Amino acid sequence: MIVIVIVIAAVAYGIVVIRHGFSARDNPSWLESSVARKTRSMAVPSSAKNMKNPVPKTPENLKEAEEHWADHCAICHANNGSGSTTIGRNLYPKTPDMRKAETQGMADGELYYIIENGIRLSGMPAWGEGGDNDEASWKLVHFIRHLPQLTPEEEKHMESMNPKSPEEKQEEQQEQDFLNGQSEPAKKSKPMKH
């Protein structure tokens, strides 16, 4: 009886999914989120979860990690870890707000393991070689812990370290010139897409 109910529910869910179609703009259902979190947790070996950060949390290491984050991670995670970027908002699943308990509640070793090995079927790539002594990744773990206390000044400083395409640099310069009063406000008429 239970099997029949499960099969009927699965078929009904399948019909709904097929009719609705697939879009990365959707938010994962509660069921998907729960299964994904559990699977992610299971994917990190217990030995990795118990690892302690061997890198001291010094201002120098934190600054280095901040620059590293701005250069490599912020394009999806945003400088402040909110995940509110064009890529982060439109991934499936969405890039999480790393300042919140779901991330901050993870063990240091768990965060390190995810940075090193990535997360399958998500946008998170494996950034390391998978060993347990990648100093840069351990420094990033310190920075992730720092995210909830990130100041607007730190965030502003990080913006200057975010990678930019030549078009973005040019656009940024145009905007700055406009704010500095170096271009007339009533001459432009057509939107430019890129």
Add this chain to the structure above:
Amino acid sequence: MKRQFAILIVIGFFASLALAHGNEQHLMGVVKSISKSSITVQTTNNQIQEVTITDKTTFENAGAPSRMDDLKVGDRVVIHAVKSGDKLVAHTVRFGARKAASVHSR
């Protein structure tokens, strides 16, 4: 002919005022009015555009974090916003002159 083509390119280049990034738009213009939940801007092509402000909108004055209260009618602004239904919702509002930020390279 080459000269005309070059002029066309230059005009096309400078014709940009609302720079789109997927769903994101960049507006440049002058503040015409301010309410608690929106800013109305006369854009650089003389369009009047209302932009919604939320509690997530950040303000930046001369490169430093700021507040909506510091913005005044007549200020030049650069607004980065996303389209939400028929509204344009700002996530960043920049105003105030400053030197261009240096670009970090690795």
